[in-house]
Amino acid sequence: MKDNNDMPGHLARRFQQIAVAVFLAEVGEAGYDLTPVQYAALATIKANPGLDQVTLAGLIAYDRTTITGVIDRLAQKGLIERRASSRDRRARELEVTDEGxxxxxxxxxxxxxxxxxxxxxxxxxxxxxxxxxxxxxxxAGNELSRAPLREA
Amino acid sequence: MKDNNDMPGHLARRFQQIAVAVFLAEVGEAGYDLTPVQYAALATIKANPGLDQVTLAGLIAYDRTTITGVIDRLAQKGLIERRASSRDRRARELEVTDEGxxxxxxxxxxxxxxxxxxxxxxxxxxxxxxxxxxxxxxxAGNELSRAPLREA
DNA sequence: TACTGATAGTCAGCATACTGAGCAACATCA
DNA sequence: TGATGTTGCTCAGTATGCTGACTATCAGTA
Incomplete structure (x- = not known):
């Protein structure tokens, strides 16, 4: 019988669990309330001003249904703005605010x-x-999840 | 500006994401509907019959509030049974069923x-x-999350 | 131009994870 | 025994992630 510690899947979960806890603790101590997921989205929007949600999701390997909520929360905190695109009325262009x-x-x-x-x-x-x-x-496993990483 | 790929936290999240997707795909193809979390709980209960929920949570580093739902779902699927402990009326002893x-x-x-x-x-x-x-x-980071690993 | 397929975004529903609060039961010690 | 603190478990609320479905829009083609 294999032990949990011999399962890469279990180790992955555990390491991720610690990583999130450490991130929240450090950022919280600095006086901010941002999750790792929100941070990555915010930093990626800043590096790619005006990108749409699908592109953003691809750059950080989030599911497109997950990104909706993340964007909502960043916008509610006043860190980003969401505008309708002029070229494609389906798309929304994302921009980091000054406060962001x-x-x-x-x-x-x-x-x-x-x-x-x-x-x-x-x-x-x-x-x-x-x-x-x-x-x-x-x-090697990029295509195995529903939300693979995609180049810009 | 650091890239996401230089952040262990981001890599942790991504690896875990792929690990879960692969697990669900493989187990699903075998005709079963069990998550990685449910599997680890089930296997750990089988290896430690009669253990209580807090001990189980410690053995697989789950939060005690998370384990409640996991146990519920395993019990509903008929894979485990939850009995009141005779020694401690607060505790519930967990047992894997034959089907489990x-x-x-x-x-x-x-x-x-x-x-x-x-x-x-x-x-x-x-x-x-x-x-x-x-x-x-x-x-090294075990104590940094709310749900550290605990020996039996 | 009308049809067809693909794409951007959202929504409902489910399963982890966590924070914080609460209840019942236990353990210890004055 | 009785007060106090701890422990086992649960619940409400929030934030990822996912499946699957849906709308609006776009793009290519007949």
């Missing part, structure tokens, strides 16, 4: 600190190796 | 196949190394 940009600047140290904390059991070399292996496994 | 045991036997190949598929981009050696690094990072 300010928030991003302010929480960056907390976000980076969180990334360090979740790897604190590993040496720098091991941390790099873990990320390399995760990237490789993810690349 | 049969189900566990039947889906084991699908579960193992899923674990292989989610590592298919890696060599055997790389897969082992990924698991080792995940275990190490998880051990």
């Amino acid at each position: 940009k300010r928030t991003l600047r302010k929480i960056t140290p907390a976000v980076e600190s969180a990334q360090r904390i979740m790897l604190r059991g590993l040496s720098a070399k091991e941390g790099d190796e873990l990320m390399r292996l995760l990237r490789k496994a993810i690349a | 045991k049969r189900t566990l036997r039947k889906i084991t190949p699908a579960v193992e196949s899923a674990q292989r598929i989610m590592l298919r981009g890696l060599s055997a050696k790389e897969g082992d190394e990924l698991m080792r690094l995940l275990r190490k990072a998880i051990a």
